[in-house]
Amino acid sequence: CEDQSNSTGWRVRRYTDGGWLEDCSSLYRGSQTGSTCTISFTITSHTGVYWCESESGEKYHPVNITVHC
Secondary structure, three states: OOOOOOOOOOEEEEEOOOOOEEEHHHOOOEEEEOOEEEEOOOOHHHOEEEEEEOOOOOEEEEEEEOOOO
């Protein structure tokens, strides 16, 4: 989650199955360092659409991730 001119201020977000907006760092075993989201242990509830969001709230690069356990 970064562009060439600014690598700060980005966050990885997603909507939960219940419709709540969630940051990467709020996920079970999730953390964000800089513009990188790491989930150290995945579970099926991590399935969803993830995207990068700028400080101004613009959404970029949505990715559909499916977790099979």
